[in-house]
Amino acid sequence: MTSTLEGIPRYLMEAAAMGVPVAAYVIPGIDQLVIPQHTGLLAAFGDQTTLLAHWNTLLDQPDFGQTLAKGGLDFVHRHSSAKRMTEEYTQLFYRVREVAQS
Known part of the structure; x- marks a missing residue:
């Protein structure tokens, strides 16, 4: 992902929820979703060389990519799923x- 501005990176969350490993720039919003080496890979904003290297890593090391994809999938389900938000709203209403x- 090469966005320069994100509030809630929905399509990055959707990719993670589908088990796709992600790599992106460190910007507000994305830094809440991508935990380096756990849920994805991050490059400093504008560092195209590192971002490209991360993409190549995901392509060249599929086992590592799948590990990141699983971490991303688990993170999205724990923190951003509709089920989790429903549970939080229910608790708030009570x-x-x-x-x-x-």
Whole structure:
């Protein structure tokens, strides 16, 4: 991913959720999703040489890429899934109701 500005990197999350290993620039938003060497690979913003090297690593080392893909998939499911957000909203609504009733 070569974005220069992201709020919530949805298509990067979608790629991770599909088990695709990712490499991107370190920018706000992406830095919340990609944990280097665990959920993907990061290059300093504008460092095209390193980003290209990361892409080549993912192509040349498929086992490593699959390890990163699994890490990304697990991270997205734990932190960004609709199920997780539903559970958090449900907990919030119960807390609001308790406060309102007291």
